[in-house]
Structures are given as structure tokens and as C-alpha cells.
Amino acid sequence: MATLDQILIDLDSESETEDLVLLYSLSRKRKKSKRSAYLGARSTRGEFLLTEEVPDNVFSGCFRLNRMQFDEVHKLIKSDITGRECNAQKPMRSEEKLAVCLRYLATGDMFKTIAASYRMGERTVSNIVSQVCDALWLRLQPIYMPTPSKELWEDVSLQFERKWQLYNCVGAIDGKHICIRKPIHSGSSFYNYKQYFSVVLMATVDAHYRFTTIDVGSMGRFSDGNVFFNSRLGTMLHNGSLELPDSKPLPGQNEVTPYVFVGDEAFPLMPNLMRPYPKLRVTNNFANKVFNYRLSRGRQTVECSFGILSTRFRVYKRPFECKLETIDKIIKATTVLHNYLRTKVVQSNSVEEDDELMTTHSDSNLVPLQQNRIRGSRQAFLIREKFKDCFSSAQGSVEWQRRAVENGHY
Template sequence: MLEYLDSLSASESDSDAELETILLYLRKSKKKKKPNSEYLKKRNTHGEFSLNKELCDERFINYFRLNREEFKEVHTLIQPIIHSEGCNAQKPIGTEEKLEVFLRYLASGDSYKSIAHSYRMGDRTVSKIVNEVSRAIWKTIQPMYLPQPTEEMWISIASDFETIWNFPHCVGAIEGKHVVIKKPNKSGSLHYNYKGDLSIVLMAAVDAKYKFTFIEVGPMGRFSDGSIFSICELEKKMAGGSLHLPSPSEIPNSENIFPYVFVADEGFPLQINVMRPYPRRSVMQNFENKVFNDRLSRARQTAECAFGILASRFRVFRRPFENKVTSVVDIVKAACVLHNYLRRNSTVTSDIGQNESNENLSSEQLVQIQRNLSRSLNAAFSVRKIFTEYFNSVGSVPWQEESVSLRHN
């Protein structure tokens, strides 16, 4: 064929139309797809999507982490976005099957190839579906179940923390976790964290009922200490006064003015609106400081419980992500939004973890961020001091002395 084309181009009497026809034929023949294997052709009859229709309700929940009604509701929300109308495929993959593929990936953490094998589709197709559905879930569900915070919302959260966890004027527990990933191409040491893993950081604020009120995904794992929080959007809004936190006010039976605060561990700097525990040297012989640390730790465990429930429900967090970083960000955001959606009717008691699917986090995933060693302002120390005095006077609770004794003995 090539020799024939060369002869055509060399001849002055050749027709240009004939040459163009042959070239067009060659281009079309190159683009012609290989026929699907017999295995892929049986997707509609033997694929997992077809077989899952036989699942009982209990197995359906275990398989996808949503019950059938929740599946239908989420599907209704994202269907217009992931609909495949107008695609080139003769039999485009349906929207319900796409949602199933994504939820199965979250629930199991299996590789794309494993899921592609069971659903009888290509692994690249699975990759595209996961990316498409994760973005659709964030776009449609985030405004309802992870909205921008308002002053009324903060006041409601503070009321829950006071009622359930005995920490007044607390508007959330802040926590940061390293989400372990596979090394991106040409990334150098950007994603290496202090434990030697490659990761991106998931920064979150959690309310009294284990729901996320703020998430930010993406800072590279090499950032540690205060640098992670300092570049976080939550801290920027807090410093700029655009977080809509309520104005400081009195707490009943106390004459002091208390700001509304987040609680955090040693990985965060002590600030006027961020309370962290006293360091070990300050609690060795100081019972009042021990009481403060105990009360703060009790409220702060809501964040640990939220991450534990997230990793227990969606086992994709139990192994390193092998996706591109941009895809990991979308998947993590979608998982956090679904976590909030599934907790919309959940109740919480003061018994931490009671009746919750909360498991200990894997040592290889959702790793704790490194401790913070930055200096704090004197005003922040003063705020912590008035909370300490309150917890050891009019704000004391009957069980705190026994709790401190158990924790420190």
C-alpha cells in the first residue's frame, strides 16, 4: 500500500481525489477498535451489576455502605451529571452501574483491575467512572451536607459540645491526617512525610456528632508542624475574621468572657480560637491543668472517632491510594461528604464510640500529623487559663476527678 502511495505521489497524472480517498481509508482503519472479548460482552448478563440485584438488604448495605433508599437518593442527585447521553458507545454504562462501581471501590479499596474484572469492564473505564462520580457527589451533595458555616451553625455546634461533651463554647475538634499515596511521577521528595511515607494531608474540623464541618485535602506530606495549619483555609478564615464565629460572650455562672474555640492536639498551635493541651511538663504536679487536658481530650476525641468511622466504613483508606493526586483529592472529598450524608440522622451519647462502627486506624493510613513546636501569643495562654479555671470551679463535673486519676495513674 505504501509503495502504491509513493507511485501515486510521483506520477503527474494521478488524481488528487483518488489519493485523498486512500489516505482517508488508512486513517479510518487505524482508528478501528478491536472487538471486545467474549468476557466483556457478557457484562450485562454476567457482570457484578447484574448479579447484585440478588443481594438481600443486609448484604447490600455491607457491600456498598448505603442502604437501597440511600442509594436511590444519591443516584437521583448525581444522575443528571453522570448521564452518558450522546456518547459513542453502543451500550453506554448506566448511571446506577457507575454509582455501584464507585461505592464498591470506596467500600472495598480493591484495585481498579479487580473491580474491572468483576464488573466486566476495562480498568481505564473504572478509573474514569471513579473520577466522574466522585466529582458529581461533591458537586451535588456538598452544598447540603457540608455547607459553608454560619454563625447560627457554630452556635448550634457549641450547644451540642456543651451538652454531650461538657465543653462550652467549643465549635469543633480539628484534626489533620496523612492520606498515604503511591509516589507521583516526577514529584521528588515533595510528598514524603515525617514517617517516610508519601502522602497528602486531609485537614478537617468535626462537630459534636462526628460530622465534618470543614475539610481541606491536598497539602503535600512534606509539610509538618505548624506549616500545615498555617496554609489551611480554615486558619486563614479564622485569622481574617471571615469564619463567622460568634462574638466572645459569658458562660452561665461565670463572669469571664469566653471566645468560641476549636479543640486540637499538640499538632496545632495554641491560638485564641484554638485550644491545645498543656505540655507534659506543665501537668506533672498540677491537678488543674490535668483537668483541663482531660476535658479537652474528651471533646477532641470526636475528631478521632470521625476519622475512625470514615476509615472503617470506606476501606479504601486502609491502603495507599494508587491514583493520581488530583483523583485522590476528589475521592477523599466525596468520601467525607458521603460520611456526613450517612450520619445525618445519627445520635451520639457521651460514651465515646458507643454503637459506632469505629475501629482503630491502620498504622499505614490516615497517619497523625507531626507535633507543632511554634510559639503562641500571650492572649492564647490567657484564654486557656480561663477555661482551666472554669473547669476547676463552677464548670466542674462530678466524674472529672475520677477520670483524671484513671488517666494519669
Template sequence: MAGIANIAALYLLWESEERRKRKRRRLWVHDILRRRPQLGEFHHLLQELRLDDGRFQRFLATGDSFRTIATSFRVGASTVASIVSKGVTAIWDCLVEEFMAVPTTEDWRLIAQQFEEQWNFPLCCGAIDGKHVVLKAPANSGSQFFNYKGTFSIVLLAVVDADKCFRIIDVGGYGRTSDGGILANSVFGQALRAGDLKLPADRVLSAAAQRGPLPHVFVADEAFPLRTDLMRPFPGRILPRERRVFNYRLSRARLMVENAFGILSSQWRIYRRVIELRPELAERCVKATCVLHNLLRRTAPTAAVRDCLPVGVVLPLPGLGRVAANNAGREAIRIRETFTSYFSAEGTVSWHDTIV
């Protein structure tokens, strides 16, 4: 009898648990959210936008707050935060291999060829610069994110090719760190210093065999150090003609990264506002916009997406910005001097006299 009683008791417990599971959980939902299918943007405007790829964008493209988007779509702000977090992560994971894979030796060679043909700087594998992405001051961060411009930011360090596509990026450096320091601490900078980027072998410049082979280099502004693999302008304003020619030729190639940043900010208006996100999520948003920038430039060659300076445009010499320490080694100085002499001799162009 005791066994039957135990079985009966277990059955009653099981039946009670099943009834509890079947019982519908009651949650209070605001009337505004209840009318989501009738009035929310997802069920109406978004369905129309799907027919127009150029307008089918939201948080990254508009920079709207989570609260604004939540109201438009009639969902909770925490739901929007979760969607954005998962969305930008998925964008990066799905697109990075196709649109921002680390360049191979052949890729670097093609980039250098494009810089020489389009921007008259031979052996250049990319233009480097840093962009401050302005954030709301992170909690308990002290002065780590406080930059020289008086705002709080993380830094996007980018290597850009001759077509203004991002080839390598490093996101998340503290705003207080200089561009040179960001480069030194980045994975790219460490790989460059260790010789792990698989750059092409040294090559003789066209019609200048007597100058000997030169290494492939990157170009940057005055905030970066002069190295054998990194060319920066000569400091100062009163310079001999040859050095002014070199500075102009370098600045012309370096403008590719500045133009890329300009297009990025224009296309993704999240950069036009103070980003009110945790630094970790802001980093993922920046990475997503960079890989989407590459996708658009390679697959949607419209005037709006490919807004850039025409090939051959003559640009004025830029003024000096922040100047980094320039304790360069002898070999780095020799390489820059060789480029300098080449640009005013075998590598001269017809419009030098007009500019310099």
C-alpha cells in the same frame, strides 16, 4: 455543461461521504468483554445490590484496584478510571451544599452548645486534626509528599462537630507539611485568622461572670499552635492538677475528630490501602467520602454507621504526640488559663478526681 459536471461531482462526493458514515466501524473486542451482559456484575450482582442500600457501594467502600473492578464488570480499566473520576466529582457537587455547607453563626452556636452538653467543653466550635491519606509515590514529586511516618501522603485537615460530622475540610496538603503548617496554608486557617468565619460573639461562661467573656474556640492536639481561637494542651507530663484537668477536658472534646477519622476509615476501606491514584483524583475521592460520611450519619442512624463512644464515657489522658512550637501570645495564654481555672472551679464535673 461545466456547471452540471460540477454539481454531479459534488453529488458523488456527498454520496460517498454518506456511505462512509453509514458504514459500521469494526473494532476488535475481547471475548470476555463481549459476555458482559451475560456474566458482568452490572447486569447481575449490581441489580441485586440496588435492593440493599447498605451494600450498594464499590470503589470507595472496598478500595479495590481499577483492574479488579474492570474484570468484575467486564469493562476496560480506563473505563473504570473515567467512571470513578466523574462519580466522585458528581457526589461532591451534588451533596456538599446540603451536607457540608460552611456553618453560619447560628450553626457555630449550636455546635458549641452540643460540645458543652455532650463533652463538657463550652464555647467549642469544633475539633481540628489532620489525617495522612497514604498514596503511591507520585511521579517526579521528590520529597513533597513524603511524611514523618515514612510514607507518601496527602493531608485531610478537618473540623468536626460534636456528632462527629465534618463541617469544614481541606484536602491536598503535602504529606511533608506539619499539621500547623497545613492549617496556616488552608482556606479555613486563613479565614480563621482573618476573622471571616462569623463565629458567635464572646460569651461569659456559666456561673462565672467574674471571669469575663471568652471567645469561641476550636480544640486541637500538640501539633497545632496555641492561639486565642485555638486551644491546645499544656505540654509536659508532670503538671499541676488544674492543668491536667484542662488537658483531659480538651482531649475529651478533641477525640471527636479522631473518632470521625476512625469511622471514615472503617466505612470507606480505600483508606486501608495505599491509594494508587494521581493526587488530584485522590483528593476528589477523599472529599466524596467525607460528604458521604455526613450523609450517612444524618440519614442512616444504624449501629454500623453511627459507631461511636457513648456520651459520658470517661477516657484516659492521652500521651503527647508531635509537639509544635508554642510561641503563644499573652492573650491566648490568658484565655487558656481562664478555661483551666473554670474547669477546676465553677465548671468542674463529678468524675474529675477519678481521672486526674
């Protein structure tokens, strides 16, 4: 079929050419004005206008931030997401960009449905989510997830000792598979042992359910050992560059014991990483059961953190359908927003809301890593024995541990 340009070339009559050009221009104008009328109503009929009218509880439910927190976060990232005027048109308001991104993170709706509600293009929503997530990580990370230091680890250890009676502990560690749509031309690189496509989020948390370190983006096909050892935390633990505090004796002991992370069976036993005794070692062994119970008390903080994260930000409730680089940005943004909100809860001593969020749901796309069968070193076994002896001693025991073990909590 001939194009309009070809028809114009073939025409001899100037009048016929002018008529066709006029019809073509009018048709283009009609199409453009029809589309502009829909998108142009964003400032008068878009969903963002409703945010000024809805009650505070509805506002918090839609964006996971109350109005005061929304304004505080907006001030931090405003300079990074404010657009420039183009073709005499005013740029989209930075508050609206933040609202669109938070709406996506809080609900997990498709870009298409959010675009229809806010009267903007689907590609525009995608670009806004990427831009705002970048800004959230850039501005909030130095404040609410700072680079680990010796002072930070000492503070985390003090938290675990006071709140969970776990000594020389600098954090709980765990990794989760996050379900994604199969990336184009990726083959089976992201296909995990649960038989779906995923990326891995490896994280450590403190005693108040705040993330201290995260590692994002490992392919789901990698085994648990590969994911851990190739993560930044695993590399630093292996080469001793994590700047952990100097070793100190456990209660009731004279020999020094290093500071450790606590994890589940997905992680190897290392001098700075403790895991539970296997099931065969706890049968008819009360001291080993006590160790597993005390370890699980501290380790459950990371499980609760993931539970709060996926319940608060329901974008984790369905497979991600974005580009891989956008998925990494979303995960980083949600974890640092989680820390921001948890810090507010800790400062206000308010736990009612997060107690409800700690309940994990079966439809969450955060699935544990596969169990690890790598045998630990002799030094790591000796360190675990020290912790076991401490937990069973008069100085290191807690009054409820016997009752808990007798009830099967180990």
C-alpha cells in the same frame, strides 16, 4: 520490519493487494469481536446484576449504603453521571456507575480487579470513579457539609455543650497524612516525617462526628504549622474572617471568652484554638490535668470521625495509586458520604453500627501530624487559663472528672 501500508504500496498486482486488504480487515474484525464479546456480556454477566439478588446486609456491606440510601443518592447525582448515546450504543446505566464507584470506595480494590468483575475497561473504571466523586461532592456538599456560618457554629457549640460538657467550643480539629504512591517527577515534595509519601487532610468536626470543614491536598513534606496556617481554616482564623459567634462568659465567670476549636499538640495555641497543657505543666497540677481531660473528651470526636471514615471506606487502608486530582476528589466524596450516613444515624438515634466503626486500626493510613512547638500569644494563654478555671469551678465541673483524672485520663 515493513508495515502493512508499505507492503501495499510496493505491490503491483491488484489481486494481491485486495487479498492482503481482505486478510487485514478480517484480522481486525476478529480482534474487535473477541474484545467486544467479553465487554458486551456486562449486561448479562457483569457483577452489577448480582446487586439485585444479594440480601440487604450483603448489599450494605459492598456499598456502605443500604438500598434506600443508594436510591436516594442516585437520584441526587443521576443527571450528572448519565451518559449520551454514541454510535447507536446505549450509554452505561447511571446506577451501575454509582455502584462501581462505591465498590471502589468501600473496598479499595484496584481498578483492574473491579474492571474484571464488572466487565469493563480499567480506564473506564478510573473515569467513572472520577466522574461520580465529582458529582457526589457537587450535590451532597451543599446539604451535608454546608459553608460555615455564624448559625452553624452556634449549633455546633450547643452540641458540644450538651453532649461533651465543653463550653464555647465550635469544633474539634485534626490533620492526617494519607498514604499515596509517589507522584511522577515530584521529588521529595510529598515525603513526610513518617518516611512515606502522603497528602494531608485537615478537618474540623462537630459533636456527632460529622465533618464541618475540610482542607485537602497539602504536600506531606510540609510541617504541621505550615499545613495548618496555609489551610483555608487557618487563614480565616488568623485574619478573623471565620464568622464565629460573639464571645460570651463561661459558666461561673463574668468576663467574656471567645469561641474556640480544640486540637492536640500538633496545633499552636491561639485565641480561637485551644491545645492541652504540655506534660511538664500537668505534673503535680490537678487543675491542669482536669483541663487536659475535659479538652480530650471533646477532641476525641475528630479522632473517632477519622476512625469511622477509614473503617467504613477501606480505600484508606492502602496507598492511593491515582492521580493527585483524583485523590482529592475521592477524599471529598468519602467525607461528604460520611456526613450523609452520620446524619441518618443521628436522625434515627441509631449508634450500634458506628460504635463498632469507631475502633481505629493500626493498619489505617491516616497518620497524625507532627507535634507543634510554636509558642502561643499571651492572650491565648490567658484564655486557656479561663477555661481551666471554669472546668475546676462548681458551675463548670462535671462529677466524674476527678475520678477520671485519678485514673490517669488526662
